[in-house]
Amino acid sequence: xxxxxxxxxxxxxxxxxxxxxxxxxxxxxxxxxxxxxxxxxxxxxxxxxxxxxxxxxxxxxxxxxxxxxxxxxxxxxxxxxxxxxxxxxxxxxxxxxxxxxxxxxxxxxxxxxxxxxxxxxxxxxxxxxxxxxxxxxxxxxxxxxxxxxxxxxx
Numbered sequence: 696x697x698x699x700x701x702x703x704x705x706x707x708x709x710x711x712x713x714x715x716x717x718x719x720x721x722x723x724x725x726x727x728x729x730x731x732x733x734x735x736x737x738x739x740x741x742x743x744x745x746x747x748x749x750x751x752x753x754x755x756x757x758x759x760x761x762x763x764x765x766x767x768x769x770x771x772x773x774x775x776x777x778x779x780x781x782x783x784x785x786x787x788x789x790x791x792x793x794x795x796x797x798x799x800x801x802x803x804x805x806x807x808x809x810x811x812x813x814x815x816x817x818x819x820x821x822x823x824x825x826x827x828x829x830x831x832x833x834x835x836x837x838x839x840x841x842x843x844x845x846x847x848x849x
Contacts, residue, residue: 720749721762723801729772729790729797734779736785737763744765749805759839 703811724747728740741759748754771794778784790798 721754723805724749726794726798726801729760729788730795733789734789736787753793766794
């Protein structure tokens, strides 16, 4: 997810056009987890990512690490090798000030998306209920004449 300005919405409006992988919402969840923890290892983030997933889609570990690398490239995250302790070196991720700002942008985008989705669902439910009621009346009205026709033929 390269840093860029949305051509449709301009630089002052954070939008989904330039926000990266919306399919699984990996990025905002990683930013949130790093904000909560301050510092974290990749495998810890992978464990918690499932708990905060915004969709039912499976989040692959490879997608997590690709997203972390992109966040680091965009100065939202820093990482350093932790060589203390036994076992292999592990990468420790930290959220930067730019990352905190980017999380705020995501919150605005997701809030807008949430409101839009709630409006869509509400409008759809209302429409489906009213169409369903009309369809029920139409079915009964259609059924009645055919019953009369059958009865009058006998």
